[in-house]
Amino acid sequence: MTKKGQIPKAVRTALHTRSDHCCEICGKWGNNAHHRKNRSQGGKDVLSNLMLLCGSGTTGCHGYVTEHPAEGRDKGWCVWSHQKPAEVPVLYRGQLVSLGDDGHVYVLPSNTRKVRGNNGASLL
Numbered sequence: 001m002t003k004k005g006q007i008p009k010a011v012r013t014a015l016h017t018r019s020d021h022c023c024e025i026c027g028k029w030g031n032n033a034h035h036r037k038n039r040s041q042g043g044k045d046v047l048s049n050l051m052l053l054c055g056s057g058t059t060g061c062h063g064y065v066t067e068h069p070a071e072g073r074d075k076g077w078c079v080w081s082h083q084k085p086a087e088v089p090v091l092y093r094g095q096l097v098s099l100g101d102d103g104h105v106y107v108l109p110s111n112t113r114k115v116r117g118n119n120g121a122s123l124l
Ligand SMILES: [Zn+2]
Pocket: 023, 024, 025, 026, 027, 028, 030, 053, 054, 055, 060, 061, 062
C-alpha cells in the first residue's frame, strides 16, 4: 500500500512518460500532478484522472486550474464527481483529447466540442 495522499510510483512514472515531464496544458516543464476529479469526490490515481501540470497549488497552470474551476470544467481539466474522467474531453496543449487509463492520449476531431472562453475567443 502507498501512503495516503501519494500517487503510486508506477502511475506517477507513467504520467511523466505520457507528458514527457512537461505541463499538459502549456507545455512548459512540469512536476505537479493534478487530479481532474478530486480524491475527495472519488477521483482515483489513474492516468485518465491525472494531468501533469507546471506550478503548484497556487502558481503556474496548477494554480490557474485551482483558481478557475468553472473554466477548468469547461476545458476538461476538472470534472464533476458524477463524470468519468476518461469520458470527458480535455484541452491538452491546445488540442482536444481524451485520456486513457493506459497512458494513451487520443486526439479527438476538432468538431467534438467547442472549447471557448467567456468572451468567445479561444484561450489556448
Ligand atoms: Zn503549464
